[in-house]
Amino acid sequence: SINITSVLEELHILENNEAWSTGQNWGAGTNASSKTIFSPVDGKAIANVLFATRDDFDQVIKTAQSAFESWRLLPAPKRGEIVRQLGEELRVKKKALGALVSYEMGKSLQEGLGEVQEMIDICDFAVGLSRQLYGLTMHSERSRHRMYEQYHPLGLVGIISAFNFPVAVWSWNAALAWVCGDVCIWKPSEKTPLTAIACQKIAAKVLAANGIDEGVSCLIIGDREIGELMANDERVPLISATGSTRMGKAVGAAVGQRLGRSLLELGGNNAIIISEHADLNIALPGVVFGAVGTAGQRCTTTRRLIIHESAYEEFKTKLSAAYAQLRIGDPLDELNHVGPLIDKDAVQQYQNAIAKAKEQGAKILVEGGVLEGDGFESGCYVKPAIFEAENHFEIVQHETFAPILYIMKYKTIEDAIALQNGVPQGLSSSIMTTNLREAEKFLSHAGSDCGIANVNIGTSGAEIGGAFGGEKETGGGRESGSDAWKVYMRRQTNTINYGADLPLAQGIKFDL
Ligand code: UN1
Numbered sequence: 001s002i003n004i005t006s007v008l009e010e011l012h013i014l015e016n017n018e019a020w021s022t023g024q025n026w027g028a029g030t031n032a033s034s035k036t037i038f039s040p041v042d043g044k045a046i047a048n049v050l051f052a053t054r055d056d057f058d059q060v061i062k063t064a065q066s067a068f069e070s071w072r073l074l075p076a077p078k079r080g081e082i083v084r085q086l087g088e089e090l091r092v093k094k095k096a097l098g099a100l101v102s103y104e105m106g107k108s109l110q111e112g113l114g115e116v117q118e119m120i121d122i123c124d125f126a127v128g129l130s131r132q133l134y135g136l137t138m139h140s141e142r143s144r145h146r147m148y149e150q151y152h153p154l155g156l157v158g159i160i161s162a163f164n165f166p167v168a169v170w171s172w173n174a175a176l177a178w179v180c181g182d183v184c185i186w187k188p189s190e191k192t193p194l195t196a197i198a199c200q201k202i203a204a205k206v207l208a209a210n211g212i213d214e215g216v217s218c219l220i221i222g223d224r225e226i227g228e229l230m231a232n233d234e235r236v237p238l239i240s241a242t243g244s245t246r247m248g249k250a251v252g253a254a255v256g257q258r259l260g261r262s263l264l265e266l267g268g269n270n271a272i273i274i275s276e277h278a279d280l281n282i283a284l285p286g287v288v289f290g291a292v293g294t295a296g297q298r299c300t301t302t303r304r305l306i307i308h309e310s311a312y313e314e315f316k317t318k319l320s321a322a323y324a325q326l327r328i329g330d331p332l333d334e335l336n337h338v339g340p341l342i343d344k345d346a347v348q349q350y351q352n353a354i355a356k357a358k359e360q361g362a363k364i365l366v367e368g369g370v371l372e373g374d375g376f377e378s379g380c381y382v383k384p385a386i387f388e389a390e391n392h393f394e395i396v397q398h399e400t401f402a403p404i405l406y407i408m409k410y411k412t413i414e415d416a417i418a419l420q421n422g423v424p425q426g427l428s429s430s431i432m433t434t435n436l437r438e439a440e441k442f443l444s445h446a447g448s449d450c451g452i453a454n455v456n457i458g459t460s461g462a463e464i465g466g467a468f469g470g471e472k473e474t475g476g477g478r479e480s481g482s483d484a485w486k487v488y489m490r491r492q493t494n495t496i497n498y499g500a501d502l503p504l505a506q507g508i509k510f511d512l
Pocket of ligand 1: 118164165169242297298299300459460461462463
């Protein structure tokens with residue numbers, strides 16, 4: 001079993017046994033407030049954390065600006081070398097950081113470790129990328145002219161992340177931004193600041209060992225006001241925000257107002273289509289992990305199942321049987337499948353959603369409920385629930401961050417795709433089928449409208465190598481792999497005349 005005190009010690013995140021301050025020293029000597037962070041695992045207080053003020057925010061921006069001046073001049077492959085060392089340090093700290101993620105956020109230890117693995121993977125990706133920030137060359141229409149484009153560092157990148165992936169989302173953004181020559185200001189969820197502090201300490205150590213200003217990696221812990229300040233501040237050219245659609249709409253509007261750039265990765269309402277040609281041995285674990293993993297608190301969580309009418313009864317029976325096997329409890333105990341929700345507010349929202357589902361006519365297949373008694377003292381443990389519902393129900397159209405699955409029937413693949421697309425969100429989607437025609441139809445122009453569309457795997461658990469994000473209310477941004485790096489840089493088109501005349505483009509004559 002895990003000893004949390006030694007995990008906290010290994011990660012060096014407690015100073016004076018209590019509140020914490022960074023090398024950047026915000027919070028020191030100001031009127032910063034402090035907040036006690038409780039674990040949803042056992043309800044115990046973990047530590048007090050200082051919350052930044054408006055003045056602190058200003059100080060952090062100045063620190064970042066000054067770090068940017070020198071960081072952008074370091075050649076990209078050298079910046080990649082720093083990120084490589086960060087990946088190495090994360091390998092060393094993987095067990096401790098994974099355990100803290102699990103304890104502070106409540107996901108299973110396996111998933112906590114998996115999240116740190118995503119951080120290591122994105123560092124590796126970014127190291128390679130640091131030698132591949134390619135632009136194109138073009139042939140000029142004018143003689144003795146050369147055209148090309150290059151990508152320059154953008155500046156300060158504000159990263160707003162959510163509690164559910166308290167460390168990985170930061171690293172997807174930061175590792176790319178750093179090799180691109182940007183500096184980062186991270187505002188983690190106020191629900192999971194300790195894992196953020198742990199990451200900051202790890203990054204600070206690597207930067208210091210290389211004689212680099214810690215301002216390359218800035219952390220600011222605060223409430224919504226800090227996020228608003230950042231979104232409205234034109235000194236921050238890019239805001240990358242991951243979280244609820246409600247938050248994203250506010251951030252997107254504020255950034256848009258000043259014509260800044262935003263990368264939004266927001267809510268999902270992800271469905272799996274179970275075709276009559278599905279291999280149910282694959283479909284079942286895919287659905288169950290997708291629906292109950294991370295206690296339904298991934299943006300990629302499977303929230304809807306669209307099942308062919310001929311497979312419906314059989315799959316329903318299998319699903320109920322599988323849910324009956326689920327072990328709910330301490331996520332640090334590897335025997336358990338489902339840990340707690342993040343806090344009691346989340347439990348309340350889970351209960352509200354269940355009440356609404358019933359009110360709107362959904363039929364209970366697997367009954368939910370809040371768990372009480374031994375091992376459930378935090379009050380955050382709930383039972384994964386399944387409802388038979390219709391897609392148009394208001395509650396089904398809505399993302400509830402909890403393990404509630406809505407199942408429904410379809411007749412034709414066209415209907416199934418229409419149901420899958422018939423929600424405001426567009427993050428992840430899957431089809432379980434061994435039929436080539438319907439798989440390809442699902443992936444075609446007339447298929448899934450999501451940023452992620454899978455065949456014979458679930459909706460969650462994407463690898464870092466692909467671009468991650470989605471359409472519609474999911475916000476349209478792409479983080480992580482592929483060419484997502486381009487949003488972290490400014491593109492410049494260059495035309496060079498190496499001749500002795502000045503021909504104008506489009507053949508325009510202008511004789512003096
Ligand atoms: C999130 O929930 O915000 O695809 C990110 C997945 C993970 C990332 C989820 N790799 O489920």
